[in-house]
Every structure is written in structure tokens, then in C-alpha cells.
Amino acid sequence: MDKRLSNLASEAAPFMARDRGRHPPAYAPGYKSTILRAPREALVSFESTLSEKTGPAFGHNIIGALDNDLIRNFAKPGEAAIGERIIVHGRVLDENGRPVPDVLVEYWQANAGGRYRHKREGYLAPLDPNFGGFGRSLTDSEGRYWFRTIRPGAYPWPNGVNDWRPAHIHFSVFGSGFAQRLITQMYFEGDPMIPQCPIVRTIADPAAVAQLVAALDMANAVPMDCRAYKFDIVLRGRRSTFFENRPEGN
Amino acid sequence: MVQHLDRLRETPSQTAGPYVHIGLTPNVCGITGVTPEDLGARMVADGVRGERITIRGRVLDGAGRPVNDCIVEIWQADAAGLYNSPAEHRGRADPNFAGWGRCAADEEGAFVFETVKPGRVPGPNGTTMAPHVSFWIVARGINIGLHTRMYFSDEEAANRDDPVLRRVVPARVPTLIGRREGDTVHFDIHLQGDGETVFFDV
Ligand SMILES: [Fe+3]
Numbered sequence: 118m119d120k121r122l123s124n125l126a127s128e129a130a131p132f133m134a135r136d137r138g139r140h141p142p143a144y145a146p147g148y149k150s151t152i153l154r155a156p157r158e159a160l161v162s163f164e165s166t167l168s169e170k171t172g173p174a175f176g177h178n179i180i181g182a183l184d185n186d187l188i189r190n191f192a193k194p195g196e197a198a199i200g201e202r203i204i205v206h207g208r209v210l211d212e213n214g215r216p217v218p219d220v221l222v223e224y225w226q227a228n229a230g231g232r233y234r235h236k237r238e239g240y241l242a243p244l245d246p247n248f249g250g251f252g253r254s255l256t257d258s259e260g261r262y263w264f265r266t267i268r269p270g271a272y273p274w275p276n277g278v279n280d281w282r283p284a285h286i287h288f289s290v291f292g293s294g295f296a297q298r299l300i301t302q303m304y305f306e307g308d309p310m311i312p313q314c315p316i317v318r319t320i321a322d323p324a325a326v327a328q329l330v331a332a333l334d335m336a337n338a339v340p341m342d343c344r345a346y347k348f349d350i351v352l353r354g355r356r357s358t359f360f361e362n363r364p365e366g367n
Numbered sequence: 368m369v370q371h372l373d374r375l376r377e378t379p380s381q382t383a384g385p386y387v388h389i390g391l392t393p394n395v396c397g398i399t400g401v402t403p404e405d406l407g408a409r410m411v412a413d414g415v416r417g418e419r420i421t422i423r424g425r426v427l428d429g430a431g432r433p434v435n436d437c438i439v440e441i442w443q444a445d446a447a448g449l450y451n452s453p454a455e456h457r458g459r460a461d462p463n464f465a466g467w468g469r470c471a472a473d474e475e476g477a478f479v480f481e482t483v484k485p486g487r488v489p490g491p492n493g494t495t496m497a498p499h500v501s502f503w504i505v506a507r508g509i510n511i512g513l514h515t516r517m518y519f520s521d522e523e524a525a526n527r528d529d530p531v532l533r534r535v536v537p538a539r540v541p542t543l544i545g546r547r548e549g550d551t552v553h554f555d556i557h558l559q560g561d562g563e564t565v566f567f568d569v
Pocket of ligand 1: 227282285287384
């Protein structure tokens with residue numbers, strides 16, 4: 118079939134331009150760490166080439182049996198992480214609404230007391246000896262991922278005198294092209310700390326913030342065991358290639 | 368009224384934060400036993416085709432201080448110019464070359480990748496791109512991952528014709544050129560200020 122006549126956004130098609138207004142700007146002085154780390158020159162824009170339309174793929178062989186169970190994957194045998202037990206699940210979709218199958222989703226978080234297992238972390242809340250805080254999944258053929266964990270605690274951080282992060286889980290997502298590479302954070306429905314957070318506030322559009330708040334999903338809770346939250350992630354979509362960009366006469 | 372475009376919106380980015388290593392390089396920060404080896408730690412396997420090189424560099428902030436908590440990922444073609452990706456439809460890339468690497472910067476903000484020199488890859492409108500490696504940098508204080516590219520100092524003629532480098536004002540092109548010294552290519556990334564690296568919106 119002549120690809121120029123195809124109305125399908127094939128895996129090799131270029132990506133739709135990123136809507137930068139939906140993302141936080143690089144320079145956001147309310148979040149002080151951006152001040153010396155934000156590029157000040159304009160980004161140089163160009164339509165994705167093969168180098169951005171392609172991206173790495175990972176096989177199911179890299180995923181261990183407990184990779185998506187943070188309650189148990191760092192715990193001593195027979196023990197479990199302390200905290201409110203939850204399931205987090207959702208789909209990875211693209212802007213065309215299509216599921217993105219077989220892509221790697223990595224997630225990390227603080228423990229129930231708001232403490233990370235990291236050498237630079239100095240918050241006085243104790244470590245949980247049975248909680249590492251890391252997990253990963255590959256999406257299935259319908260773009261779904263799921264994992265089990267404990268609800269992370271809020272924690273204070275050095276920005277303002279009394280700034281706290283709302284409870285959150287960090288996500289890293291691969292797509293089918295390197296241009297889709299995304300890191301974001303998931304917040305929890307009903308948390309009054311969300312609108313106070315300087316990192317959340319780097320995003321100007323309230324609808325964009327809402328897209329980061331996972332919904333409590335009692336229909337998928339496990340009775341007498343754990344509640345569930347649903348968090349869908351949308352990656353950039355590829356545009357349809359109705360007509361290739363070619364000079365007339367070629 | 369008007370029809371809906373039926374389009375979803377991309378999930379907004381948020382900073383990777385200071386503890387990104389827990390999620391992306393857990394073994395580096397002592398979370399061992401969950402996964403045997405951090406992803407992206409090895410790009411080449413025995414029998415890889417092409418010229419072996421080492422890419423070394425540092426990531427520096429606007430005050431010239433090392434960004435010692437960043438993660439750097441790279442993505443590149445194999446020696447023949449093919450990507451090891453399901454979205455590569457021109458042929459099969461070298462099975463002994465992953466094309467993708469990930470490195471947590473050390474206290475000096477330094478990263479290192481053992482890789483091969485990439486071949487040339489077609490660009491838009493019949494052009495050919497000079498050999499290059501795509502970079503993506505995330506860290507505390509970086510609200511959305513930064514994309515850039517490293518080209519090679521020993522490819523002057525190809526660089527002159529590269530369709531991406533031609534979009535960059537000439538005075539800033541040197542920020543995208545890795546300096547070749549034997550088998551090592553040196554490439555520092557300046558997030559801000561003097562010699563600020565060119566970053567891309569791709
Ligand atoms: Fe965090």
C-alpha cells in the first residue's frame with residue numbers, strides 16, 4: 118500500500134507537536150531548584166526525525182515476578198511493607214486515544230511515613246525495613262499496567278520554610294519513540310496538599326493538574342484487602358501521514 | 368458548535384525529583400535484590416559491530432556546579448545507521464547493540480557510556496543526518512526532560528550538511544559537538560548560562 122495514501126498513524130510517523138503550555142515551564146521560580154537548572158535560550162524546534170520516532174523496547178523477560186508488588190519486593194520473606202495497602206492501575210494511551218502496549222512503566226515513591234530509601238534523604242521519619250519503593254511493569258496488549266503498594270506519606274522539603282509534598286508516586290514511561298519519553302507524578306484524589314505544592318503549581322492549567330490526580334476506584338478495590346486508584350497516562354500521539362511533506366514535482 | 372477532535376491531551380510532565388535513582392537506577396542507590404541489574408547499564412554485547420567508543424561528560428548548572436543528581440539517557444543508531452526499535456522499518460539493527468543507555472551522574476555530575484559510533488541516518492526531505500547520539504536529561508529542578516544531541520568533532524563535513532545543525536545559529540553549534548580524543552568523546556552539557564547547550568523541542 119502506498120503509505121502516502123494511508124490515513125493510519127503508523128509506528129514510523131512523526132509525533133504531533135508537544136503542547137508546551139500544558140507542561141510546566143523550565144523556569145518556575147516558585148520551585149527554587151529550577152532557577153539554576155532551566156535553560157534560558159529558546160528550544161530549537163524541528164519535526165521528529167527517525168532518531169525521535171524510534172525508541173527502545175523492553176521484553177517481558179526483564180520483569181521479575183514481584184516487580185509490581187512494592188509491598189513484598191523488598192520485604193524479608195514472610196514480611197510486608199507497613200502502610201495503607203493500595204492497588205494503582207491504569208492504561209497508557211496516546212493522544213489519539215490508542216492504547217500503547219508493551220512499554221515500560223517504572224515507578225518509585227516514599228514509604229508510608231514519607232521517607233525515601235536514598236542516601237541523600239534526611240527526613241526524620243523512619244525507614245521501613247520491608248519497603249524499597251521501586252517497581253516496574255510492562256503494559257499489556259491493551260496498554261494496561263497495575264501494581265500493589267502502600268500509600269506514600271506526605272513529606273517536607275527544603276524550598277519554602279514549610280513546604281510539603283502531597284502524597285505522590287513518581288512515574289517514568291517509555292513510548293514507541295524517544296520523543297515520547299515522559300516523567301511525571303501521580304497524586305491522590307481528595308488530598309488538600311495538592312494545590313499548596315510548589316511543584317504542582319509549576320503547571321498553570323488546572324485541567325492539566327487534574328490529569329495528574331488518580332481517582333479512588335472502589336469498584337476495583339479488593340474487599341478486606343486493599344483499595345484501588347486509577348491513573349491513566351497519555352503519551353504524545355503520532356500524526357496521520359495523509360500527504361508526505363515533499364516539494365511539488367518530486 | 369463544532370465537531371470534537373476526539374483527541375486526548377498529553378499527561379503533563381513533573382520533575383523527576385532528587386530521588387529519581389530509586390526508580391531508574393535502584394542498584395546505584397542501594398535498593399538491591401529487586402532487579403539484578405539496572406536497565407541501560409550495558410549497551411554493547413560481545414560481537415557488536417562497529418567502532419567502540421566511550422562517551423564521557425558532565426552536566427553543569429547555571430552556576431557551573433555539577434548536577435550530581437541527574438539521570439542521563441542516550442539513544443542512537445547502530446554502526447550501520449539502524450535503530451534497535453520496533454519503529455525501525457528499514458532493516459534489522461545489530462542484535463548485540465541496544466542503542467539505549469542510562470547513567471546516573473556521579474558527585475561531579477559526570478556520566479559515561481560505553482557504546483559504538485553510530486552510522487548515518489536519513490533525515491527529512493532526502494537529507495542524511497550526520498552521526499549523532501540523542502540525549503535526554505532529567506533531575507530535580509528540571510520540570511520537563513531536556514532533549515539534545517551530541518555530534519562528533521571528526522565529522523566536520525557531515526556536520527556541515529546536517530539538517531538539524533543547520534537550524535541552529537552557528538555560534539551555538541559547538542555546544543552540540545562531542546570532542547573526539549582517541550576512543551573517547553567528551554561532551555559536557557551546560558543547562559544554563561555561558562555556553563548553554565542547545566536543547567530541542569522535537
Ligand atoms: Fe517525591
